[in-house]
Amino acid sequence: MAIAPARTVPVQPSPQPRTRKYGADGVSRRTMVGRIVVGVLVAILFLVPYLVMLVGSLKTRSEILAVPPRYFPQDGLQVGNYLTMWSTPETPLTYNLISTVVIAVFATLLVLLVATPAAYYTARFNFPGRMAFLFLVIVTQMLQPAVLTAGLFRQMLVLDLNDTWVAMILINAAFNLSFALWIMHSFFAGIPKEVDEAAQLDGASRLAVLFRINLPLVWPGIVTAIIFTFVASWNEFAASLVIMSTAENQPLSVALTKFIGQYATSWQYVFGVSIVAIVPVIVLFALIEKRLIGGLTAGSVK
Template sequence: MFQPTALQVDLYREFHALGLLDTVTALMVANAAFNLAFAVWIISAYTGSIPVELEEAAMMDGASRSGALLRVTLPLAMPGIVTAVIFTSIAAWNEFIMGLTLTTSPERQPLTVGINNMIGAYSMQWNYVFAASLIAIVPVVILFAVIERHVVSGLTAGSVK
């Protein structure tokens, strides 16, 4: 649950010792490690609010435990899972400090670091910065557009009268 900025020196030394500096693997491992605790916290809080009686009713109707999980609990938990996916994806996509610290070559740097590299000391080409910023926004908008229907459908799925 530490902020990535507080552990940058230790992360750099660890990935240097493992030979993973300037690799996409280093960024994936670091982002997964920092976002996993938040995702588990959101999903466990959301699934804890689902009544156990719904699973018991499904098992009384002949469903196995895994069938009740797949047919009742998972559709009800979908808004919480989608929320965790949205937050962790946006956090990983917008990560700047880890990308700046763990990568050096321009072809492996994330888009946020690439946009920062467009800013010069004495000149700035705003048109390129704005175009790159627009490109950076598009995947987040597409992710939300694809996942948004799961949030709305999961709110009413399997409710009790």
């Protein structure tokens, strides 16, 4: 009996899936382009006010007040504004800049000196009233110098510190201490206690454990506290306006208001001083950025 040959059914080739081009990190090019566009738009949004200040500092006062507005200098770049503003009769800007630097730097150092051991102790030891202490510390963050200016002024008079750098260093340190303590407390609490115990078994003292073991691990928190305290002290205005009465002792934030009069305002100098006040903060971020990123990524690779 003959067997009929089996029918062969042609196999239809399966449709090839559409291939998408991906970058090195697995993100499609369309997504990458979208992120770049959004990033550029956000950067422009934040940079426009600073560009307006920069361009305004290179104009004459008449150009700034011109109607319709002139977006770019028509009479040439007035670079001389940055020279003449230091010798204006309104305020001695050189002394104001020195005052601002001294107050911000020493207030930051004082905060680190007090907050670092306090954060370490509250993170490592359970003592009676620990949570109440931390709660009171965070409550002080709700109080601003503008609300307490009258009391601060009276207190500095009693201590004979009114109109001095020491007064503003203490005030700025006091109002930034709570944030620095809390941020470093969270970093210290994230380090296992077994790390300290292992170091102590090897013969390290408590101070050696703090400075040689813990501080390198909490470096991102220290950097955050430095940036926050320095910027807040650099920009502080309300307490400085009340406490500092001598023109030479006032910081830049107060000296800036001297160019704003009742009937006329030297806008070219207002913009120029604002640009000068921004530069040290930018330099601080540029110097500390690599250390911050390095500390954040130090434990990400095993």
